[in-house]
Amino acid sequence: RLTGLSVVATATRPESQKWCLGLGAHAVIDHLKPMKEQIERLKVPPVAMVASLTFTDQHYKAIADLMAPQGKFGLIDDPAEFNVSVFKGKAISVHWESMFTRSSFQTPDMIGQHHLLNDVADLLDKGVLRTTLDQAFGTINAANLKRAHALLESGKSRGKIVLEGW
Structure with missing residues (x-):
């Protein structure tokens, strides 16, 4: 709701689906079933951005298939297998997020992590984020x-x- 995006989460069990909706997802699909067909049934705009938080190696090919050309794919885990070429035909950019990159490499924008964490803390305190x-x-x-x-x-x-x- 902060971004103006429609958020579609994935979960298999009904209690996990309910939990995702409670956290603010607009819809939930089952990642153990064909995801592209489920997305099509939702009648949402083409999927331009995906954040893969876990088990990327199990789902990245299906994700690439359902994404719109020139989309953005972000991940945070360490997939055992990850062939980035599945994103090439659609010119989907791949972005890895690592919380400690700035501090580990003493980047010039290192203070940005401080600002981001303070912003998140404020949003949690205000009840905007859970x-x-x-x-x-x-x-x-x-x-x-x-x-x-x-x-x-x-x-x-x-x-x-x-x-x-x-």
Whole structure:
């Protein structure tokens, strides 16, 4: 709603779909089913921008297929396989985001990270943005680490899982 964009999220389970809508997505499609057909049924404008946050290696070919020519594809994960040439025919630009690039490389615009984080904090404080925190498992200990890891391995986690304190 801050950007004026129509946001289409992907989720498989009904509870995850509901969660995405609660976070502000306008629609949700199932990434385990053909995505292009689902997008076409939504009757939304051609998909010009995609942010792939996880499992990019499993979905990037289908994403390239559904994107509009000259679109923008952004990702944050580290896909085991990623053949950028699937985006070439449509001249889709690929953008990797890494939160620590500015500080790791002491870029001239490093202060920009400070400004961005302050802006996000303000939007969270005002209730404009919601955190993606989904579960807090308590203190950091072996049992809670195993519990969190088991949830991640199950493929049924959503949002952030937090462990804090000793």
